[in-house]
Amino acid sequence: MSQIILEVDNLVKRFGGLVATDHCTLEVKAGEIHALIGPNGAGKTTLLAQLSGELPSDSGRILFEGKDITALPIHKRVAAGIARSYQITTLFPKLTVLENLALSVQARTGHSFDFLGTVTDETDLLDGALQTAERIGLTDVLNHVVGTLSHGRQRQLELGMAIACKPRLLLLDEPMAGTDPEESQRMGDLLNTLREDHTIVLVEHDMDAVFRLADRISVLVSGRVISSGTADQIRNDPLVIGAYLGDEESDHSGA
């Protein structure tokens, strides 16, 4: 039916003796929200870093829209249409919201080696930044310095930084991390509105959010995908229950 946008084929990453990603194989379909769950230390963050290009892979391949991107540096992957967000908010705290977003837009439109043009009169950056601000609901704080915003709002901007790159594939590392239930709900709604334009790979610990949002889920254990499928399939997969969820259904409570 829908086409495969990202294909991970036998990917490996070793840290010394530790195999963090162990011949991992994964397919993500265009247009879906694909959640990546697994116990701590299963290698989710490592896999995400390999997909975004921050960590080189030892062997295996990553295909994006049919092209082999395994060896591409980060900035070329962003140009190809992949952007990521971080679990720990990674912004420019001294800059304003608009300046933060404009940086993302500038990366996409190029010209960063344009040494001599001044930026004061460039409306393309501004338009792109404003557009993104509107999508993530930060229009009321455009000129606020980011460091003064609440944690929840910084999480929104964290997402916005990736969206402003206009990627076709978004890699989100625990967008709900450290948010309270209300903020978490708002973030979930926001992710829902993004599915029209982006394919999303979502790493998340908040099981409620995962089961609510994800079209398909892959379970990662010890650097390998042990199961992929819809929320119902995953819930009932004995392999997954043993390795991760536990046998008590009530567990995905809390947040």
Add this chain to the structure above:
Amino acid sequence: MSALLSLENVTTGYGPSQVLYGMSFEVRPGEAASLLGRNGMGKTTTLRAVFGQLPIWSGEIRFLGERINGMPTERIAQMGLALVPEGRQIFPNLSVEENLVAFSANRSASAEPWTLERIYSMFPRLKERASNMGNQLSGGEQQMLAIGRALLTNPHLLVLDEATEGISPLIRREIWNVLGRIKESGQSILVIDKYLKELIRVTDRHTFIEKGRNMWAGDTAMLTDSPELWERYMGV
């Protein structure tokens, strides 16, 4: 007997911005207390104030009956207050065993102190990895190590800040079970967490905080009887 730790009308904040607007609560000997509230309401700031990492603007903090406002962090710790911090903060360049023994002491002069053997028997995983460096552990193992490290100082009061944040459900349950056992051994505990359902299985008394103030306090029975409180202070 009087309270182990008590806060009375504590106000503090960071630079010019105030976070706590009069926090009061107490932990009694032998009990497991909890501090509940949404993000940004001042839970971690309260802990920082207790551990002497923030200057207190007004109010009073007492530990073992002694006023500890303005005391340096290490003296408060030496009196027998131990922390399992948010983010675990394992020393990456010490081995697992060194992380445990480097700070071991009997600060509460316990007749039946926590020893390396007891910690290892509670967390066999740590024994297997005794010679690994702290940064070679998984998140769950680091959490166990952080708990063991704090217990080995034999504190009067063990404080756990978001001890199950970012831990997979299975390990989370294991940690709650261990906390239950620690409490049964007579150790006083103060827990900060947002996983309410699991938390109330272990703890006896609860304080909700909102906007830097304590808003409600009561025991577990009172809390389970009033679900509207959950809605109001936790948004669940």
Add this chain to the structure above:
Amino acid sequence: MNPTPFNASASAQTPFTQGLPGPWTAIFVAVALAIYPLVMSALDQAFYVNLGSRVLIFALAASALNLALGYGGMISLGHAAFLGIGGYVVAVLANNGVYSAWLSFPLAIGLAAATALLIGVVSLRTKGVYFIMITLAFAQVFYYLAISLPEFGGDDGLQLARRSSVPGLDLSSALSFYFFVLFTAGLAFVLLYRLVASRFGRAIVAIRENERRMAAIGYPVFRLKLAAFALSGGLCGLAGALLANASTSITPHTLTWHQSGLLIVMVILGGSGYFWGGLTGAAVYLILEETISDHTEHWNLVLGALLLFIVMAAPNGVMSLRQHLAKRVGGARGHGTAPLAATSHEGEAK
């Protein structure tokens, strides 16, 4: 709210907008620098004209370093190498009978920039303390080269029989040399202004603020830093070429890490990451040195004490010295220890 994010008049001063001069300031500075030597000449004070030339030369060198250190956050303890390379190019050419500035200056800039490019390729792979140390080590290599090769005159360095020749201009007089320096440095300042106000400049500052995020949103971080480092080295090479002309000599002392340290001192004195930082710092440093050396032979003691005071008086590190002073002078509120005191920026707007 009307968003005007990239103007200095926007609600908050952010690292993108701080320290960028308005047109009137620039014109005022240019006019003042042009009038200064005329006044001094009229008063028959050639010494002060020469001092002015030296200030401008070191202003250029410090501003070049400011691009890498202040804007780019690359703490280089090896910029003396580029200064020295520029100077030695001019001196070696002169000793071989080549005096044409048209030849020696571009070569000085080019060689310094190329060296900076090479050093950058290696050292920008490292971070923090390691970067500081590796730039220092590279500079030492050039220092050892200069003192050991007979072609470079060893410990004594090289003498120039006369200054470089520029068609239609006689650089031998203090006044004409001053204007030559002013013109050259002025061009460099215009270039630097365009650099820091461009998309490139914003990218460099943003990399300083958060390198990881810049990579994640698609910037070729390494190449951008390398470009800034090479440009910085090239401009420092130009300063070196001028410096060799100013004193008609070059010694290995120009290549010492002491000299690299002094360049950093100038940047910090003037304001790291501020456009006029290099100029202010060089002026303050050289004028202080001249005045104090007149009274005591222990100038270094005074300088050391002054530096210590400055570092200690700026509680959030020297980067904030400017804001700190601005607040003190503005009579604004006493300093809190707020790590995120970003809300109190109104007081700084003009």
Add this chain to the structure above:
Amino acid sequence: MSYLIIEQVLNGLQYGLMLFLLAAGLTLVFGIMDLINLAHGSLYMIGAFLAAAFFQAIGSFFPALLLAIVFTALIGIILERLLYRHLQRMSHLSQVLATFALILIANETIKMIFGAQPLMIGMPASLSGAIEIVPDELYYPSYRLLIIVVGLMVALGLYLLVNRTRIGMWMRAGASNPDMTAVMGVRIKPLFTFVFALGAALCALAGALLGPLLAVSVGMGESILIPAFEVIVIGGIGSMRGALVGSLLVGMIDTVGKLILTLGLRTLFDSATASTLGPTLASMSVSLLMVAVLYFRPTGLFPARG
């Protein structure tokens, strides 16, 4: 010829171990307090001058050495209390500037007190002879052997201190996370003071031991500072093992390299040129070694921080 090389290897060992005394303190202060101390060489200079002054006053080497160590450690403690404690939380740039300022102040002060002329320290008479290593072929000065023995003992002691004692664990814990170390109940400030005093004492030991071999002069700190920095960068900042390996590597390259380069260059140049070129090229190759190490391992040979 081969004895000449053995002698130079011993000299390299001796120079390397003296570098280690400096590098050990530097790497501890660097690694544990996260502090760049450009003025570390100044403590070495101060130690040497104090040893010379005490030697002139009492005329006996070992008591002078001991006094110099004690007083330099005291100066270290005072500096740590007054200055470094505050610098520690500041940026690397501030640290570079402040310790650069300290160098200027120290040099100028020493010049004011002792004048610009180099001082001499007499060698203890009992050690002024040479020891026969290979009968009739190879003699080596006993004083230099003493330096080698002391260096090796200090290296062993430091290794045990850092890796086998509780204080060592605290030092490493404090290096990675001082706040958490305090929360665990460790008095972190006295610990840092101790580390700093230890570093200063090692500086003084090196300065005083080298006094009889070198001229004690202003600026001697800076000339040894750069190789000491190169050592800890090559070895990996904060790593005691790295400091030892780096020191020996740098000591050997500098000393043996000098000999080989000078001999090699004689085949190309006249001997005067070769003897000036050889030593500088050897110094240069140390810098280049550091560059090469950092190119392949950007955090040094034995990175300490996980």
